[in-house]
Amino acid sequence: MPHEAQKAIARQSILLRSLPDQHVETLLSHAIWRQYDRGETIFLQEETAKAVHVVLAGWIKLFRITPTGAEAVVSVFKRGDSFGEAVALRNVPYPVSAEAVSACELMHIPSPILISLMKEDPEIGISILASTFTHLHSLVAQLEQLKAQTGAQRVAEFLLNLCDSDEGRCDVSLPYDKMLIAGRLGMKPESLSRAFSRLKTVGVNINRNHAEISDIDALRSYVEDESPSGKSW
Amino acid sequence: MPHEAQKAIARQSILLRSLPDQHVETLLSHAIWRQYDRGETIFLQEETAKAVHVVLAGWIKLFRITPTGAEAVVSVFKRGDSFGEAVALRNVPYPVSAEAVSACELMHIPSPILISLMKEDPEIGISILASTFTHLHSLVAQLEQLKAQTGAQRVAEFLLNLCDSDEGRCDVSLPYDKMLIAGRLGMKPESLSRAFSRLKTVGVNINRNHAEISDIDALRSYVEDESPSGKSW
DNA sequence: CTTTCGACATGACAATTGTCAAGTTGACTC
DNA sequence: GAGTCAACTTGACAATTGTCATGTCGAAAG
Known part of the structure; x- marks a missing residue:
């Protein structure tokens, strides 16, 4: 076999x-x-x-x-x-x-x-x-x-892990159901939807199971800067 | 040595x-x-x-x-x-x-x-x-x-793990700082304080680093029943 | 082609949690 | 004993998230 x-x-x-x-x-x-x-x-x-x-x-x-x-x-x-x-x-x-x-x-x-x-x-x-x-x-x-990131940040990191390249723009396919993505990231499907729409402001557009990231660096800095509870004095 | x-x-x-x-x-x-x-x-x-x-x-x-x-x-x-x-x-x-x-x-x-x-x-x-x-x-x-429990439920489970007995009342000492407990449970110290006061309704009283649990079973059912996202149809 | 159904999006609302700003208290130092 | 400081607590507020209801859409079945 x-x-x-x-x-x-x-x-x-x-x-x-x-x-x-x-x-x-x-x-x-x-x-x-x-x-x-x-x-x-x-x-x-x-x-x-x-x-x-x-x-x-x-x-x-x-x-x-x-x-x-x-x-x-x-x-x-x-x-x-x-x-x-x-x-x-x-x-x-x-x-x-x-x-x-x-x-x-x-x-x-x-x-x-x-x-x-x-x-x-x-x-x-x-x-x-x-x-x-x-x-x-x-x-x-x-x-x-x-423990240390908001929902939208977890989604952003999830997307970054799907990218091949390190910078510039990038198109990726979501590997599985949004329901499962939500579960994997510890949120409800509704919250995932909202996280996606929030990411539009940093150049991410989702269409079906297809994600279009206009600037990987911008997305990365969204994960690291936008401090949710980061003691960034 | x-x-x-x-x-x-x-x-x-x-x-x-x-x-x-x-x-x-x-x-x-x-x-x-x-x-x-x-x-x-x-x-x-x-x-x-x-x-x-x-x-x-x-x-x-x-x-x-x-x-x-x-x-x-x-x-x-x-x-x-x-x-x-x-x-x-x-x-x-x-x-x-x-x-x-x-x-x-x-x-x-x-x-x-x-x-x-x-x-x-x-x-x-x-x-x-x-x-x-x-x-x-x-x-x-x-x-x-x-992923599946509210803050108060995590605190309740934390307390249950400290108990020796299985039922009835129980007194335990908090093993370390409340700040560390909060961190361990993925919340801010303020939220831990509030979780503690919420647990008063199920017979838990905190004094310093000393916790008094009046009914272990009541606490346990608080963890398992009070469904935060439990599809308990 | 039409029906059906589940995945998904969205709005309204409630609950939870983080944030900020006091205030209290106990331990420790001087 | 006075003073200092960090660990708490608490309240008010904002942000995030879950919940519920509703609507759209596409895929699969008939």
């Missing part, structure tokens, strides 16, 4: 990229390849982890359902991202649920394979730690955003 | 608790013991990690300084907590700064010791992963709180 192109994507993931070829081949040959429809569940909160997951195509969201039934989006993963590493290695329940937000293709590496390989070569542990650290880092960045 | 009592605390940390005695002794014998004054810096964002840190006494805060100069508290650690594991093993810069918020006593395990031991026994890797996962989990919980 797996094509070479898919394997190539998996090989570029942080989890696998720095491992010796021999180990990568072992892992790839034991992996399970699967397709998911939009909206399909990958795993549920509290379930016990049996594998590490690598996204080959599409978008996956990790989220938590609060006791009151509200949903909090924790992360959104794309092609080449892996998730569930730390959980898979320790037989503990997932702290989050995972769902395909578009048609997806995933690769699952069964945790027993990973564990046995790790006993042979501690280098595997380092790779897993590297991926886990990446997630840790992105959560820290998200916390900083939520 | 290290007393047996301090070693005992270190041994209870998630990092060390499940390791074979022999390894623990090796790590403890190579560790550096140090005292810190209130306000002293442990390390700074962007610095390269040279050790894993274990709190033996006092309180440590991890925080990020945003480009605008605002501070976002990421976590607060107490006796028996370890931090910096994932960073120490990979020679990467810290994503956060660390500061003693009270007089503190720390143990530092130099990363080379950890790395060489890990090459002998992959079990060390599992332990480090266990600690890292704990941090990951607590960040996820924090994100959920910020």
Whole structure:
């Protein structure tokens, strides 16, 4: 089932990229390849982890359902991202649920394979730690955003992360639903709409899922200057 | 310098608790013991990690300084907590700064010791992963709180975590500054004050650094019922 | 082609939170 | 003991955000 192109994507993931070829081949040959429809569940909160997951195509969201039934989006993963590493290695329940937000293709590496390989070569542990650290880092960045930035600033930063270039103008496509973007940025869809219209004053125009940024530097300085609670004396 | 009592605390940390005695002794014998004054810096964002840190006494805060100069508290650690594991093993810069918020006593395990031991026994890797996962989990919980709860609810949950018992009344001491509590919960000190007074209606009274909770269950249902954006149809 | 439905935008309103400006209090210094 | 200072509290106000209601639009189904 797996094509070479898919394997190539998996090989570029942080989890696998720095491992010796021999180990990568072992892992790839034991992996399970699967397709998911939009909206399909990958795993549920509290379930016990049996594998590490690598996204080959599409978008996956990790989220938590609060006791009151509200949903909090924790992360959104794309092609080449892996998730569930730390959980898979320790037989503990997932702290989050995972769902395909578009048609997806995933690769699952069964945790027993990973564990046995790790006993042979501690280098595997380092790779897993590297991926886990990446997630840790992105959560820290998200916390900083939520605690120290206004909604519009978070949206601006989200757009900046989509840009390839560093300056001048730039056109990008919104990678997924505005509803999901809102969730990812910790706001309601209505607030996202308002944030978008507020960004018009710094040269951002949104049309459908297409964003037109007339000046990247202007947008960047909006994120950094417009102090919401910045003690910028 | 290290007393047996301090070693005992270190041994209870998630990092060390499940390791074979022999390894623990090796790590403890190579560790550096140090005292810190209130306000002293442990390390700074962007610095390269040279050790894993274990709190033996006092309180440590991890925080990020945003480009605008605002501070976002990421976590607060107490006796028996370890931090910096994932960073120490990979020679990467810290994503956060660390500061003693009270007089503190720390143990530092130099990363080379950890790395060489890990090459002998992959079990060390599992332990480090266990600690890292704990941090990951607590960040996820924090994100959920910020995205799905009001300020007063976060304060209520913070208080609940301080309680020993499960029901009835309960008196607790606030472990640190209200300023730091506010930061940890992602709000301004003024908002914390107001949240406290709002909680009076559910039987919580604050006096100095002392909190009196007249009914734990009532407080818990305040967190879970009072839906801020809970789709509780 | 028409119907239907969900994603999205917008306006009006309420609730929450940040900001600024006092004022209080306790700890610490001299 | 007087004075100083930082940690709070509180009130008034502004800004931001959630909530609810309504309307538009486009995609998919019939």
